[in-house]
Amino acid sequence: MHPTTESATVNCIAPGSTASEASWFIGSKGNGIDTSEPKPIKWVWGLPYSEAARAHDCVLQFPDDPMTRLLSEPHSSTWSVAMLLEMLAVSEECGSGRRTAYFTIALPVAGQDARSTAAGDAASTAEQGLLSFDEYDQILVVLFGHGMDFSSREGAVASSKLFLEFVQDTFSIKSTTAVSSGAPIVKDAGTHAKQQDTPKVNDLTMVIRKKRKVQD
Numbered sequence: 606m607h608p609t610t611e612s613a614t615v616n617c618i619a620p621g622s623t624a625s626e627a628s629w630f631i632g633s634k635g636n637g638i639d640t641s642e643p644k645p646i647k648w649v650w651g652l653p654y655s656e657a658a659r660a661h662d663c664v665l666q667f668p669d670d671p672m673t674r675l676l677s678e679p680h681s682s683t684w685s686v687a688m689l690l691e692m693l694a695v696s697e698e699c700g701s702g703r704r705t706a707y708f709t710i711a712l713p714v715a716g717q718d719a720r721s722t723a724a725g726d727a728a729s730t731a732e733q734g735l736l737s738f739d740e741y742d743q744i745l746v747v748l749f750g751h752g753m754d755f756s757s758r759e760g761a762v763a764s765s766k767l768f769l770e771f772v773q774d775t776f777s778i779k780s781t782t783a784v785s786s787g788a789p790i791v792k793d794a795g796t797h798a799k800q801q802d803t804p805k806v807n808d809l810t811m812v813i814r815k816k817r818k819v820q821d
Contacts, residue, residue, distance in 0.1 A: 613710065
């Protein structure tokens, strides 16, 4: 989650499928921006990282997540993002006829002055538009608790709405209404060329390990 333009950007990828092959679940339209909301939503096919980047340096890792399980393997230390996607395509969640989509959302920040930080490192991350580890802790608690349910379309819409309200109220980040608009997803050919090999993305590994240690 980082500063961007007034439009929210949503990246979507289903490992093992191309944008054209995945039209059966993303819709038949291949171009366009969802303008049904006051703040347009731009849908982009693919992860928001350079495919040549080292996966451990940029891919967020969550508890009991397919990407996290693959990246926990010793031989994965040198994997690129492209290699991670290839391995995901044959994993339990995405192989043998199954299809799992992964989403990354970049929301516009509604002014850093609205947010106050107490610690020095929190202030520095705020200046960069990044969240501190404590703020990520709050997000994890909300995502993995509070009755969140993404097993159905209705549950996903309701849970997404609750999460967006939490993000907006807690971090003063603008959000759009959680609706199923059928917005098209299109592969942006110029996206990867503009991205750096080592994007500035917070890694949650330290937070996750800390939580596990406390639970043990």
